[in-house]
Amino acid sequence: MPDIPETPNRTIADVREAQDLLFFGYRDFTGAADVILTELGLGRAHHRALHFIGRTPGLPVSELLAVLRITKQSLARVLSELVARDYVAQVQGHTDRRQRLLRLTANGLALERRLFVRQRDRLANAYAQAGPVAVDGFRAVMRAIMDDSARDYIDGAARQDER
């Protein structure tokens, strides 16, 4: 069947390559912050929590759970540690007082900043090397790979950044 326009072989190689790209890219990008995390006795789970709390200050626990897609218990361990170490503050919700709205403390902001800088350096290099057109393509592909709900979340967070 040589008359099929989209050859299976090409697709196969594309997918294999994409698996590699995502594996190595994700590994090395997230790994950039590991030095600091290890030094502080924290893990990537802590970093993820810090990131999303820093990104959306005042978000309730339930929303963080939905974003991370882990169970309440998994988050509780990480979160209680971050609160105990004064990286994260919980304040009671105003409209719904059952909620604990999460935000970074000054301490947490400083740590998140340190972690951020490591990843920024790697990313800034990559973006500069690849060029703005490639960056747009990168965005488009990553957005198309993820679930709709994740895309919506990113768009919501971007709107908040503009304020």
Next chain:
Amino acid sequence: MPDIPETPNRTIADVREAQDLLFFGYRDFTGAADVILTELGLGRAHHRALHFIGRTPGLPVSELLAVLRITKQSLARVLSELVARDYVAQVQGHTDRRQRLLRLTANGLALERRLFVRQRDRLANAYAQAGPVAVDGFRAVMRAIMDDSARDYIDGAARQDER
């Protein structure tokens, strides 16, 4: 300092967005195969091993360790299980008989194929939606994010694909 060409605010938003893109994209792409893995009682570690063995048949254990960047012991557990279940075969090296060269069995090929298809469907959609220019950009950015050694590995694997 409004005369700085590259404004920090733009960079910050870019990096935050990239963190999100990589987190959600990686999560949902790898998650695509989870249904099958869970059903078989396997984990993502098994999938990663299957992927790289399938990609480079006949690779020695040491090379797989270098690619995955985990310890021998972590791999041993995964690998011995894959061998026990007849997904992976080990054959003694020809030039160096200390080596155990790894390759997928027929069984392993079939499983890897099943896992592959899940990710292929998601990726094919994403690539089609984003367009070929975006895909090139995606490649360029991901390659620039990762370590040199990872880039080299991918290029080596691509050369093998052409055979």
Next chain:
DNA sequence: GGATATATGACAGGGATGTTGACGTAGAAG
């Protein structure tokens, strides 16, 4: 050929991160 290095396997023990399930409390909502 003997010393040394390498590739792999295996065991002990531990830590981070995730899971399910059950229970309790405060507050919202009907």
Next chain:
DNA sequence: CTTCTACGTCAACATCCCTGTCATATATCC
């Protein structure tokens, strides 16, 4: 007032990773 929701917590366990150590077979160097 009853029911639902948001959250915290505890027990028990699975997965995947780690360090450190020892053993074995084979290569390689002198």
